[in-house]
Amino acid sequence: MSEQLIGNIMNNVIARVRAELEYAPGCHDFDHTLRVLRNAEKIAEELPEANLQIVRLSALLHDIARPEEMASKGAVCHAVLGIDKAEQILTEFDCPKLFIPRVCACIGSHRFRGDGPEPESVEAKIIFDADKLDSIGAVGVGRAFHFAGRENARLHNTEQEAINSAPYSREDSAYREYLVKLRLLESRMLTLPGKKLAAERAEFMHLFFRQLNREIYD
Ligand SMILES: [Fe+2]
Ligand SMILES: [Fe+2]
Numbered sequence: 001m002s003e004q005l006i007g008n009i010m011n012n013v014i015a016r017v018r019a020e021l022e023y024a025p026g027c028h029d030f031d032h033t034l035r036v037l038r039n040a041e042k043i044a045e046e047l048p049e050a051n052l053q054i055v056r057l058s059a060l061l062h063d064i065a066r067p068e069e070m071a072s073k074g075a076v077c078h079a080v081l082g083i084d085k086a087e088q089i090l091t092e093f094d095c096p097k098l099f100i101p102r103v104c105a106c107i108g109s110h111r112f113r114g115d116g117p118e119p120e121s122v123e124a125k126i127i128f129d130a131d132k133l134d135s136i137g138a139v140g141v142g143r144a145f146h147f148a149g150r151e152n153a154r155l156h157n158t159e160q161e162a163i164n165s166a167p168y169s170r171e172d173s174a175y176r177e178y179l180v181k182l183r184l185l186e187s188r189m190l191t192l193p194g195k196k197l198a199a200e201r202a203e204f205m206h207l208f209f210r211q212l213n214r215e216i217y218d
Contacts, residue, residue: 006053010060012093017060020067025150027143028066032134036062039130039197046193047122054099054123058106061086062127079116082107119190129194132185137201140182141208144174156216178209 021030037059044050065081083104090100106127109119119128135143148154153172157165162179165171186202189195 009090009093009095010056013057013060013089016089017064020064024067025070026146028063028070033060033063035134035139036127036130039133040126042197043126043129043191043193047126047191050122050126051102054102054106055126057090057095057099057103058110058123058127059130061089061103062107062110062131064089064107077111077116079108079111122191125190126194129189129191129198132189133194133197133201135182136185136198137204138208140201140205141174141178144177144182147177148172148174156212158217175209175212178205 017033018030021028021033024030037056040055040059041052044052044055061082063078063082064085065076065078068081069076069078086104086107087100090103095103102121102123105117105121106119106124109117109124110127110131112118112128119125134140145155151168151172153170153174153176155173156175157171157173159175159179161171162173162176165176182205183202186195186198189198
């Protein structure tokens with residue numbers, strides 16, 4: 001594909017994704033998409049077998065159906081609906097037909113949790129890791145507090161209080177998110193560069209919550 005053609009498609013996709021996600025709630029807004037795009041480019045730099053155009057388009061479109069999932073209160077899966085939306089958008093912008101199923105496969109497997117399609121291609125593994133990376137490290141801590149604040153949860157609580165509570169409750173603190181989810185993400189990374197970046201970010205995150213416990217409970 002010529003540089004100019006892919007440049008035009010990319011610009012059109014960026015404008016569309018920005019319009020759809022600009023006002024999405026903080027943890028999954030357009031800024032999240034841009035951070036995932038940067039993470040994906042960083043990982044792809046070390047994996048020359050990956051097609052960078054597929055990686056970029058998939059990163060940009062991976063959460064395109066988030067607003068529908070939120071509006072349906074979780075009844076719609078954004079990874080599943082995202083496949084249809086991405087296909088429509090890429091077709092509308094005259095993306096070469098060969099690219100579309102490859103991008104859609106990345107979107108369909110980006111939130112793999114043991115069910116649904118597993119990331120198989122190198123590009124799909126990169127998108128999976130790039131998305132998880134945004135939940136680890138300083139950004140992950142920031143997003144966890146952002147989410148807890150929106151849900152009116154406590155600033156901090158003990159491990160007991162956090163673990164023995166329900167999601168969306170007053171005890172659904174950033175620390176609960178860390179204990180039940182974020183601290184485990186490092187072990188789920190699929191690419192070597194993704195694992196390295198995750199280990200570095202996770203170290204900071206563990207340190208942050210240790211310090212928080214020390215300041216409040218010691
Ligand atoms: Fe997602
Ligand atoms: Fe995402």
